Amino acid sequence: MDSRDKSYLSVSLGVAPPPSVVPSKVAVLRRRLSFNEYVEGIFRGDRVVLAKAITLIESARPQDNELAQEIIQACLPKAGKSLRIGITGVPGAGKSMFLETIGTRLAKEGRKVAVLAVDPSSERSGGSILGDKTRMEQLSGCENAFIRPSPSGGTLGGVARRTRETMILCEAAGFHLIFVETVGVGQSETLVHGMVDFFLLLMIAGAGDELQGIKRGIIEMADMMAINKAEGENLQRAQLARQEYASALHMFPPRNDGWVPPVLTCSALTGAGIMDVWETIKSFELQMKENGSFDANRRRQRLQWLTQTIKDDLMAEFWNDPQIKERLESVRDQVENGDLYSGRAAGSLVALFRNQQYR
């Protein structure tokens, strides 16, 4: 891959393109590729083709999605060999700089690193996490790195699904370290927790849980807590917070997989402690693979995705059904006014959905 490749990548990342580009590459970027071109491109680790394939996944056009599903299935035998790491924390915890620092170090060590995002605000605003690529300038300049912002639009469940699919393509393209960033508010952290092997909660000192908006449930999901911004005047406070969180974590019941979530301090700014975080993640991976929890978790996740996708697909078919829409129009007011019991209305709508297909 020559150095120009990056410029094509940067186009897809929303960074200003360089003054001149090679026409054939522009052609690749613009035209539709065949199934084989997609799969071969992904298998040889071509980031331009990978980015285009992800765009297919994110497309609203049904024919794009059909092709995307074929590509995902073809990638599946080469997928799943990565380590998937979820990162959450409130805005201001320094997630982007943390990813920039740890990602760049690992990429320079020769690892292929992908950074994805699941943004709960994408439902409304059209995405914000990783949207500002200038925040990860160093990492996005690495040949071994692939950064992709949160898919925008659609439901949060849809966003999560497209991120899972993107993960499979990245793995098939040889990215064996996948970071998935999200914000620790709402439902998104539960969704990200359900698609990763390791879940890191990034905190900062000087604010209680309450103020950081971190729910108890998120702390329970965390495989590690890292107190970021442990630098300069803040160092002591970070160390104090570390102790407090460590004793708070002791109150949780022991886990079935035998892992005791540690609390570390680090500084994405100075780099202090960052590689300790990484070493801990590696020892988690080793330990979980040895005791079988790693594989058991993956298997459980795949079945959960199946159940969730069936639910999403079936409900989408229901709500988009023209006859249901029409009938709903007439019963909706009656239910809203309290003239028709919701249970009865639901029963007749579900019966309509099933019976209309006999005709």
Place this chain on the structure above:
Amino acid sequence: MDSRDKSYLSVSLGVAPPPSVVPSKVAVLRRRLSFNEYVEGIFRGDRVVLAKAITLIESARPQDNELAQEIIQACLPKAGKSLRIGITGVPGAGKSMFLETIGTRLAKEGRKVAVLAVDPSSERSGGSILGDKTRMEQLSGCENAFIRPSPSGGTLGGVARRTRETMILCEAAGFHLIFVETVGVGQSETLVHGMVDFFLLLMIAGAGDELQGIKRGIIEMADMMAINKAEGENLQRAQLARQEYASALHMFPPRNDGWVPPVLTCSALTGAGIMDVWETIKSFELQMKENGSFDANRRRQRLQWLTQTIKDDLMAEFWNDPQIKERLESVRDQVENGDLYSGRAAGSLVALFRNQQYR
């Protein structure tokens, strides 16, 4: 209603029956009633018939449920005129004694009071809240009161649905004050919040939120917080807790309905403050009815129930479909092993569900 009626009610409540019973009443209790007998019995406020109708709602037999749906629809015009009050709080907050005290006072004032429960443990254990009726001896002895434990078994969503239906029957039977008790852990408080007009969070002093297991989300849902057990040596601590929670609540953004959730202290044991809680609930009702929020909330809830019931019913039909069960058997392992992408498997299962009905 003569004084013997209570003894029949007590049978359905699990309290020991009196030595002798009138045969004709036993017959009513045992035999199947007709649709008309049910509806007329409910309309005249007969608690024995009401209890039997609720048993129909809770039945696992499809023909019982069909009859139950007819009865609910018939009761609908007489329903909805009550004030529905949800009560949550951790075990030990004194919910049962609070209900015993406030319920007995209101019943003795001549109000007809129903106490229902949504128990998240019912999925597993078969119900525990309100199960021990000896805890509400006074209230269950009141002619104006009707107490019904949480329906046992089934999913939490199913339990919530049967409680909503029970609420409609109680209203049609003239119970114009309905309390719905739940435990402030898991999802049940969200479900109860979605079926009531007023949501009361009962707390005790001397334990932080964290220790009480109360999630931030529950505090946000509360229309009032009452610090119970404000008595004796505990009084001062309760008053201090009241101040702390009051200032914590000030940090939440103002509500659209203009209500500012107050924090009160009370003692279910001595009765102190109990009627202040009631006065506050009444002023909430008045204020919300004046500004239209009361009705708007009810309308919103009915539409949410419709959506939720459709989802539950449709998914139940899917999972119980014999052909789906068979196909699932074969794809499940492939998905679990990572040989088949969950999205693709889901797509083929949903297509099977829809297409098999053409034949």
